[in-house]
Amino acid sequence: MLATSPIRRLASAALVALGTLAAPALAFEPEATECIAPANPGGGWDFTCRQVGKTLQDLGLIPGTMQVTNIAGGGGGVAFAEVVNKRGAENGLIVAASTATATRLAQGAYPGNTMDQVRWIGAVGADYGIVAVAKSSEINTLPELMDRIKADPRSISIAGGSAVGGWDHLKVLIAADKAGIEDLRTIKYVAFDGGGEAVTQLLAGSVQAFTGDASEAKGFVDSGDIKVIAVLAPERLEGDFGAFPTAREQGIDAIGANWRGFYAPGGMSDEAHAYWVERVATVYASPEWKAVMAQNGLAPLDLSGDAFRAFVADSIASIAEISREIGLIK
């Protein structure tokens, strides 16, 4: 305890500098902490839990170590239901979430559950979407791709790593919508098991375009095998991807951020909620986490507490709207 306190003081100093929550938050101290990864070990949610847990621990922000529990099933729905129904009042518990969580909530894929049943903590970064073609492709810009789809939707198959209606698909639809394509349903989307397989099929020539996250495509972008024609971020990304134009620059105002963050049980006390919001924000602001983000190709997304809640609500609303438009939900 003694050893950790100077670090904790530093941490709270950093918080004051950030202008986030102040003193009362520190009144709460959990006995034990747990992070639920709503999938099997080894996936994105599992890593979110483990990496944030490790950073929290390394910075001395939590007592002891954070236990990571895997509750797989229903694309995160089993864990969501478990937190809502059985563990609604726990103060030491947070759950990893991402855009996939918001997508499923928006499409009603967690039957009977809504985002208001849990408390939202904060984001720890985002992975922006990209649209890419093979290096030998004649297509060079996003508007060119969209024009081809407009002219003959059957001529372009787009591969992505999620199911139809999943996030990789929605990103293309958002872009196509903004590009003025009327019937979004005519767009040919081919679902693969993960971004890597989808890129491979782009290289193999089975499909004409690829939609995915920046981090998934990095290896192929570096090697020059694929050509990124648009990044779905508000501004150009830092690092290697800075060379590629955003969709917005090309006159198509589409943004697709795969964010990573946490929610907590709905019955969590205000003090505990404030504690977690502050702790996660501290992790986000730390140089250690900046290094993790750089490693994982995560771009900044600085949202916590109420601002994060509003952001999730917004993204659910917009996903619900586009899903309704294409008839995925009624």
Next chain:
Amino acid sequence: MSDRIFGGVGLLLAAFFIWGATRIELSFISDPVGPRTFPIIIGAILGLASLAVLARPDAEPDWPRLGRVAEIAGAVAVMVAYALLLPELGFVIATAAASAILTWRLGTRPLWAVVSGVLTALGIYTVFHLILGLSLAKGPLGF
């Protein structure tokens, strides 16, 4: 006779499967094949295979006596109870109990069955939780 019943049940299953496949909700966006076609093909193969079994049954298998069937049903009940009670009782207690009962029913004397059950539970707890770090169910006593 068993194979004829088996074939019949298989046919029913195939029919149920195909019926279920036709009731799969179609989303507005669909690929040319759609989510129903493949299950219907599988259902058809299931049905054909069942018909073939029905038409040319094998020799009668050696079914156990009723007492032994009850024994197996008992083991199933223990396993179901184990699954349901695991989160309530915690890993060590539930496992020791279930393992002891199974060991006893497989023909070990009760006292030794209990010893074996407790040792099994503790051994698995050591390997899986303490060494490999898997999170096993925590009961009211914390293990």
Next chain:
Amino acid sequence: MDALASLADGFAVALTWQNLLLALVGCFLGTVMGALPGLGPSNGVAILIPLAFTLGLGPTEAMILLTSVYYGAMYGGRISSILLNIPGDEPALMTTLDGYPMAQQGRAGEALALSGVASFVGAFLATWGLVFLAPQLVKVALLFGPAEYFALFVLAFATLGGIASRNQAKAAFAAALGLGIAMVGVDGQTGVPRFAFGEVHLYDGIDFLVAIVGLFALSEVFIFLEHRGEDTVEGHASKVGIGRVIPSGRLLARCTPTMLRTSLIGFVAGVLPGAGASLGSFLAYSMEKKLVDREGTFGKGDPRGVAAPEAGNNAAAGGALVPMLALGVPGSGTTAVLLAMLLALNITPGPLLFTQNPDVVWGLIAALFIGNLMLLAMNIPMVGMFVRVLLVPPRILMPIVAMVSFVGIYGISGSTFDLLVMVVFGVLGWVLRKLDVPLVPVILGVLLGNLMEANLRRAMTISDGEWSALVASPLAIGLWTVSIVGFVLPILFGRVLRARMGRRKDEEGAVSD
């Protein structure tokens, strides 16, 4: 000989005391986890990720630890397949077919030792393949589009008729049942739930490990319960002897061509992302049976039937590292976990990995060679120890097997529902066994069903519903031809012939029984 120079550098990286220790620990833990039903290579690797995190290992060290676990688990899976007729993990499924009969004939030690050698040969050749052929093999992976994958899966099911029991209809039934079970859950293409009955637990589908453990391990418990105290059980238990623990030179010589051929098949299957080790061992077994099983001894304890799947699945494990390292595409569940770990360690797999991080790649490959030798050195002497498992009376052993199965499943998914599904599979497995329905096709269906359907539908989406797209490339035509000419036609037209031969064989079988 650039590759050899790089490999030498790799050995310089890998041959530190710390790395050797990590490899040793990884090989041992991997073997144990592979042998435990319910824990396979992918879970085994995933379980040890936190350990790699806690120890603060660098990329090379972490990958050495985790790939040792991976290779170790591929070795370990065979142990329970041979001794208990329960596949320790899915690639070891085929090893039950001849491994368990060998154990029943009192040749458990021989089967274990032979399969250890076969594992070594498969993994060893595959690692050389990785050294020299990785860049070229990537091009092979690019030949496979959705239509070609679909043809490959059709081939896998076409060969089923050959390996199944006497009754082809029951094998077809089992395969269809497995495929049907695979359909449960949210459709990967359109996102609609199928056969889930509104149950959110079923949305992710049924995990094949739950199915394997239920069908094989729990049904085994029921079988023992059924025969408790009867003479057959006692006789059975005493008959399962240890036998010799070193395979004879003659046996090894007899199995060598098998091991070489199946290593090649397994390696190629492993290189294809979306095929993987299970398909590798399956094709290795059924092709080998087709090729050399003239006396119909496969499935009755033929040593070649043990060597084939083990060389095949270990070669596939090495092959699966090719697309993972060279493309960043996981070809199996295990490589998906390894890939996630690499990304977390700031290594971006992809076409440039070999030039950007040569120390990681070549250190890893060197570690594979070292791990492989360690596994062989560890496994052959340990055969004597493993077979002692059989000296534990079934009334003690079976509950332990059941409990380990439950824990393996629960520890990974944390789901009570999965445990209940597993019990249902246990009962199903028992009934199917009584009715002489083979279980292997069921698992094959569960494993491959979704991939098979997904690739069919991808191909159809790309071609706008033009079915001729399935046979549009020479490769696809080739695969279809092998399925039809090699496997389907013989079943349809060979019935008369086989019936005659089968009658003769049954007589022989009756004598030898």
